[in-house]
Amino acid sequence: MNIENLIQISETEWEIPTYIRPDMRVPVRLFATRELLEQIINDKSLEQAVNATTLPGLVGHVIVMPDIHQGYGFPIGGVAATEYPHGVISPGAIGYDINCGVRLLASNIDLESARVEMDTLATLLNKYCPSGVGKAGAIKLNAKELDHVLRDGSRWAFKNGYASEADLARTEEAGSVEGAAPERVSERAKTRGREQIGSLGAGNHFIEVDVVDQIFNEEAANTMGLYQGCLTVQIHCGSRGLGHQVCTDYVQQFQNAVHKYGIVLPDRELVCAPMDSPEGRAYMGAMRAAANFAFANRQLLAHSARRAFEETFAPRIRNWHLHQVYDIAHNMGKLETHEVNGKKVKVCVHRKGATRAFGPGSPGLPPEYKKIGQPVIIPGSMGTASWVLVGTEESMTRSFGSSCHGAGRVMSRSQAKKEVRGDELRKELEKRGIKIRAGSLPGLAEEAPSAYKDVDRVVETVSEAGIAKKVARLKPVVVIKG
Amino acid sequence: MGFEEISHTADWSVRVWAQDLPSLFAESARAMNSLAGTVTVKGRSLKRTFESEAPDAEGLLVAFLSELVYYQEQENLAFDGFEVRIESQRLKVEMEGAQITSVDKAIKAVTYHNLKIEKTNEGFETTIVFDV
Numbered sequence: 001m002n003i004e005n006l007i008q009i010s011e012t013e014w015e016i017p018t019y020i021r022p023d024m025r026v027p028v029r030l031f032a033t034r035e036l037l038e039q040i041i042n043d044k045s046l047e048q049a050v051n052a053t054t055l056p057g058l059v060g061h062v063i064v065m066p067d068i069h070q071g072y073g074f075p076i077g078g079v080a081a082t083e084y085p086h087g088v089i090s091p092g093a094i095g096y097d098i099n100c101g102v103r104l105l106a107s108n109i110d111l112e113s114a115r116v117e118m119d120t121l122a123t124l125l126n127k128y129c130p131s132g133v134g135k136a137g138a139i140k141l142n143a144k145e146l147d148h149v150l151r152d153g154s155r156w157a158f159k160n161g162y163a164s165e166a167d168l169a170r171t172e173e174a175g176s177v178e179g180a181a182p183e184r185v186s187e188r189a190k191t192r193g194r195e196q197i198g199s200l201g202a203g204n205h206f207i208e209v210d211v212v213d214q215i216f217n218e219e220a221a222n223t224m225g226l227y228q229g230c231l232t233v234q235i236h237c238g239s240r241g242l243g244h245q246v247c248t249d250y251v252q253q254f255q256n257a258v259h260k261y262g263i264v265l266p267d268r269e270l271v272c273a274p275m276d277s278p279e280g281r282a283y284m285g286a287m288r289a290a291a292n293f294a295f296a297n298r299q300l301l302a303h304s305a306r307r308a309f310e311e312t313f314a315p316r317i318r319n320w321h322l323h324q325v326y327d328i329a330h331n332m333g334k335l336e337t338h339e340v341n342g343k344k345v346k347v348c349v350h351r352k353g354a355t356r357a358f359g360p361g362s363p364g365l366p367p368e369y370k371k372i373g374q375p376v377i378i379p380g381s382m383g384t385a386s387w388v389l390v391g392t393e394e395s396m397t398r399s400f401g402s403s404c405h406g407a408g409r410v411m412s413r414s415q416a417k418k419e420v421r422g423d424e425l426r427k428e429l430e431k432r433g434i435k436i437r438a439g440s441l442p443g444l445a446e447e448a449p450s451a452y453k454d455v456d457r458v459v460e461t462v463s464e465a466g467i468a469k470k471v472a473r474l475k476p477v478v479v480i481k482g
Numbered sequence: 483m484g485f486e487e488i489s490h491t492a493d494w495s496v497r498v499w500a501q502d503l504p505s506l507f508a509e510s511a512r513a514m515n516s517l518a519g520t521v522t523v524k525g526r527s528l529k530r531t532f533e534s535e536a537p538d539a540e541g542l543l544v545a546f547l548s549e550l551v552y553y554q555e556q557e558n559l560a561f562d563g564f565e566v567r568i569e570s571q572r573l574k575v576e577m578e579g580a581q582i583t584s585v586d587k588a589i590k591a592v593t594y595h596n597l598k599i600e601k602t603n604e605g606f607e608t609t610i611v612f613d614v
Contacts, residue, residue, distance in 0.1 A: 043491045070491040072595035072611045096591040096613045202588045244590045248548050268594035412489045442586050
């Protein structure tokens with residue numbers, strides 16, 4: 001793809017028109033500055049965005065965010081809305097890590113008063129939040145309990161003493177997606193999930209303690225309980241092996257479904273089925289069950305993080321508590337109503353590496369966020385800043401209520417390992433006052449900040465484009481990685 | 483017979499080639515183990531059999547490699563000895579392997595992204611993208 005193929009709409013918005021390829025059903029709309037676009041065209045992500053426009057039942061545009069990068073099938077950083085009920089749902093356009101997302105907890109603990117305890121905190125977080133390849137979680141569930149988790153998500157955690165009502169209220173879908181169908185999840189997926197709940201996993205997943213570095217929107221920050229100089233915790237993970245298996249199962253099954261429904265696609269990873277077909281309904285039920293597993297997983301990890309905070313700070317600091325700011329999903333398919341060409345349309349919004357960013361007054365937000373809009377949590381690359389934003393009215397009309405999800409990779413994992421040594425990176429981060437607990441040094445090198453775009457530029461872009469507004473910038477002080 | 487890693491921004495991509503289809507399947511499994519940095523105890527002390535049906539060879543390859551991902555994550559087992567039989571749309575693999583002692587990197591899934599097994603002058607080749 002060349003920049004000449006794109007039509008510039010504004011300083012931060014570009015379009016790939018449908019005449020580029022005859023099988024495109026809708027155009028692509030990209031949010032990026034020219035500088036970011038020049039990085040984006042170096043991989044195959046825009047070709048993948050064009051492939052995504054061939055999904056039957058699409059409305060509006062396929063939207064891509066400034067953190068877009070090459071994935072498999074659907075690009076990471078993509079949003080596509082298909083009309084309900086005849087449009088399709090595509091497991092590959094949601095991803096293997098169903099409901100991968102980020103939870104943000106915040107405290108009133110001032111970093112300066114707590115700096116001496118950061119080492120203890122890092123050790124306890126690492127102890128109570130299992131991480132690493134295939135690691136078992138905090139608890140083991142029997143078959144019946146797992147079905148409860150799949151049906152109820154964080155509500156199961158609440159009933160079992162791992163969550164507060166406030167946690168549920170400040171989670172997308174209140175932590176429990178309706179319409180989950182545990183019976184549509186294979187035994188193999190359930191086997192993988194039974195032992196992994198309450199664990200972080202490996203790859204780019206992490207737990208990070210951050211300090212609120214800068215506030216850009218006092219009213220929104222106060223509403224969220226974010227105070228300059230105070231500690232926060234981000235938990236980034238998803239549905240673990242259970243979600244991976246659900247997606248694997250349905251991508252395999254949908255290879256036949258596309259023939260049955262006469263759907264022609266440029267890439268088999270995009271396989272899909274109409275939402276009102278037996279195959280589409282089965283996947284929708286299984287995907288929602290996996291999403292509930294992910295909500296419960298992050299809830300258990302939040303519970304473990306609170307335990308680490310309590311043991312570290314309770315002897316000395318009276319208010320050591322971690323309250324929930326919000327929990328967002330960035331790999332998910334959701335039924336929502338959006339305005340398309342002046343008409344309200346019920347659609348399935350596929351977000352893969354894109355965050356829901358509902359504007360003020362949107363349905364489903366807790367009362368305190370109705371006025372400011374939904375918190376949008378953007379984790380940066382390891383050792384760099386993360387951001388808290390809010391959704392806007394413009395995100396509702398221009399990006400199906402969506403924004404970016406992170407910095408976005410620019411360098412392959414193998415290249416990162418060639419250029420960066422894990423032990424040196426750890427030393428460098430420690431020198432900057434960041435405590436690191438990492439299961440694998442090569443894994444650490446793969447996630448080096450130089451392998452990612454500059455998260456600040458990504459956030460500036462969505463902010464200038466108007467699809468999210470800046471609230472606060474966070475700086476890391478402790479990083480736990482699998 | 484061999485494999486090489488292909489640059490991919492977020493995930494892993496590997497090109498695999500072999501003189502025939504059964505060898506291509508076995509080499510793909512070895513490539514996956516190599517990318518993941520899988521280390522096992524010495525010797526091939528364990529045997530397992532995998533059977534599957536799919537409309538085409540690509541479907542059989544994804545099913546086979548997905549089975550190995552499952553074994554690695556759930557049972558902590560890896561295999562490097564394979565006797566592969568492919569008849570029409572059916573696959574049977576007798577596998578020999580051992581307990582894993584360490585893994586550098588978890589593979590979440592084997593994808594169909596641009597997956598095509600192609601006949602070449604020397605045999606067969608394909609490029610597989612793994613979600614990591």
